[in-house]
Amino acid sequence: MDSLSSSPLSPYYHLIFTASAFLLSGLIFLVTYKSKSKKLNLPPGPPGWPVVGNLFQVAGSGKQFFQYVRDLLPEYGPIFTLRMGTRTMIIISSADLAYEALIVKGQIFASRPRENPTRTIFSCNKFTVNASLYGPVWRSLRRNMVQNGLSASRLKEFRNAREMAMEKLIDRLKNEAAANDGAVWVLKNARFAVFCILLSMCFGVEMDEEMIEKVDQMMKTVLIVLDPRLDDYLPLLSPFFSKQRKRVQEVRQQQIETLVPLIEKRREALRNPEKHKNAASFSYLDTLFDLKIEGRKSSPSDPEIVTLCSEFLNGGTDTTGTGIEWAVARLIENPKIQSRLYEEIKSTVGVNKKVDEKDIEKMPYLNAVVKELLRKHPPTYFSLTHAVTEPAKLAGYDIPTDANVEFFLPGISEDPNIWSDPEKFDPERFFTGREEADITGVKGVKMMPFGIGRRICPGLSMATVHVNLMLARMVQEFEWSGHPDGNGKVDLSEKLEFTVVMKNSLRAIIKPRAQ
Numbered sequence: 001m002d003s004l005s006s007s008p009l010s011p012y013y014h015l016i017f018t019a020s021a022f023l024l025s026g027l028i029f030l031v032t033y034k035s036k037s038k039k040l041n042l043p044p045g046p047p048g049w050p051v052v053g054n055l056f057q058v059a060g061s062g063k064q065f066f067q068y069v070r071d072l073l074p075e076y077g078p079i080f081t082l083r084m085g086t087r088t089m090i091i092i093s094s095a096d097l098a099y100e101a102l103i104v105k106g107q108i109f110a111s112r113p114r115e116n117p118t119r120t121i122f123s124c125n126k127f128t129v130n131a132s133l134y135g136p137v138w139r140s141l142r143r144n145m146v147q148n149g150l151s152a153s154r155l156k157e158f159r160n161a162r163e164m165a166m167e168k169l170i171d172r173l174k175n176e177a178a179a180n181d182g183a184v185w186v187l188k189n190a191r192f193a194v195f196c197i198l199l200s201m202c203f204g205v206e207m208d209e210e211m212i213e214k215v216d217q218m219m220k221t222v223l224i225v226l227d228p229r230l231d232d233y234l235p236l237l238s239p240f241f242s243k244q245r246k247r248v249q250e251v252r253q254q255q256i257e258t259l260v261p262l263i264e265k266r267r268e269a270l271r272n273p274e275k276h277k278n279a280a281s282f283s284y285l286d287t288l289f290d291l292k293i294e295g296r297k298s299s300p301s302d303p304e305i306v307t308l309c310s311e312f313l314n315g316g317t318d319t320t321g322t323g324i325e326w327a328v329a330r331l332i333e334n335p336k337i338q339s340r341l342y343e344e345i346k347s348t349v350g351v352n353k354k355v356d357e358k359d360i361e362k363m364p365y366l367n368a369v370v371k372e373l374l375r376k377h378p379p380t381y382f383s384l385t386h387a388v389t390e391p392a393k394l395a396g397y398d399i400p401t402d403a404n405v406e407f408f409l410p411g412i413s414e415d416p417n418i419w420s421d422p423e424k425f426d427p428e429r430f431f432t433g434r435e436e437a438d439i440t441g442v443k444g445v446k447m448m449p450f451g452i453g454r455r456i457c458p459g460l461s462m463a464t465v466h467v468n469l470m471l472a473r474m475v476q477e478f479e480w481s482g483h484p485d486g487n488g489k490v491d492l493s494e495k496l497e498f499t500v501v502m503k504n505s506l507r508a509i510i511k512p513r514a515q
């Protein structure tokens with residue numbers, strides 16, 4: 001995701017003239033760059049300008065970045081280069097090349113690129129699972145998250161938290177609908193529900209709704225300041241961004257001040273369990289206090305713990321919420337799919353019992369709807385940015401170690417060469433077994449909403465449970481239809497907001513199901 005999941009750079013477009021003033025000083029860079037890139041056989045790409053490369057073409061195009069990339073595919077094919085100021089981006093959009101890079105040459109393509117200064121501050125100098133270079137720190141942090149935080153047995157322990165969050169979600173929807181002639185906002189409510197689950201898994205302490213809102217608001221503020229700026233691509237311009245740099249420091253401070261009290265509260269609960277009977281018996285945070293990191297003597301500091309907890313919360317909140325928003329939109333657009341799903345729910349759990357996560361495995365149609373959802377609407381259109389650990393080759397081109405290697409996911413999951421009717425939202429393709437796809441990529445790649453290979457999303461299993469469970473509960477309780485403002489129809493336009501959400505946030509009408 002990195003730079004790619006951001007909004008376009010158009011607000012900075014006026015700075016184009018300022019940038020021109022720097023062209024001269026950038027000439028030295030250009031000469032060095034040219035002599036370096038001459039020796040390299042980089043993938044082709046649209047011709048750019050000196051120093052700034054394709055940066056202003058992208059920013060001035062008026063298109064979202066993913067749209068800009070999508071429009072280049074017919075001309076430049078499955079692997080091409082964009083030069084964004086000092087960054088070289090290599091964009092890969094074919095299943096075969098993704099498989100070759102991330103599975104066959106998985107170890108070489110498993111690292112991350114250098115970060116911009118803002119990200120370095122929030123990642124505590126790459127001390128997170130997602131940002132760390134391929135090496136001992138990544139191994140220690142990832143192993144801890146997968147084996148201690150997100151293992152199957154740990155996931156079971158949080159069943160209660162999931163059930164409570166589902167109850168709260170249904171109540172919130174009922175109350176909102178009652179106050180608004182049946183209308184509810186989908187993304188906001190789904191996001192909140194998953195955030196509650198992740199918060200309780202992360203901190204293991206009780207929180208009232210006000211505190212939950214406060215942490216959520218803070219996380220959103222962090223995402224906003226993480227949006228890339230022009231000086232991330234043209235560091236020469238950084239003197240113009242001192243106000244923004246100050247803001248970054250303030251937000252980081254605010255993040256620490258919001259989360260450290262929760263960390264302290266958990267420490268206290270662990271020290272005095274008899275006084276904190278409502279605290280969970282386990283939390284992700286517990287695994288961080290004395291975590292051993294290969295090659296390091298000290299366990300994580302409080303600011304590092306803040307960063308690791310934020311990663312846990314951020315990784316699963318918007319991604320899952322976005323998935324639910326698109327799922328509901330598709331069910332409104334296709335009432336037959338919605339009825340069929342409801343019929344499956346009724347025939348699996350009956351009318352009096354609420355769907356729980358054990359039922360999900362017995363619902364092949366629900367599973368097919370969710371898989372089709374992740375194919376057609378991968379919540380992030382780019383996987384996180386990769387980098388190679390050593391100079392490499394892909395499709396005969398050079399991949400230098402300082403390049404950002406980006407995987408454009410819809411290029412794969414909507415490829416007409418590997419999918420029939422890829423444009424169509426059609427769960428039937430998976431339900432009937434007409435088409436199949438191994439989501440982990442091990443047996444071959446056809447879609448990769450969670451990435452594949454060594455850096456595959458460690459939250460895959462949990463996230464799949466969350467999406468299935470939430471969707472099943474929402475459909476079990478309510479019949480969903482379009483809002484009268486859109487004449488009952490849904491507008492499927494997209495926009496980038498960390499994840500790719502609906503351009504017009506989905507407002508739906510809900511009607512409780514007759515029991």
Ligand code: HEM
Pocket residue numbers: 129130131142311312313315316317319320323378379380382383384385448449450451452454455456457458459460462463464467
């Ligand atoms: C529907 C929900 C989710 C989607 C679509 C999703 C998608 C992704 C993608 C595309 C990547 C990048 C893989 C790569 O680098 O090639 C990723 C990485 C990651 N995800 Fe998720 N994710 C989801 C939920 C979660 C959850 C619930 C968590 C944890 C609580 C999580 C934590 C992470 C972490 C830590 C990484 C970095 C892994 C690494 O660099 O080794 N994600 N995810």
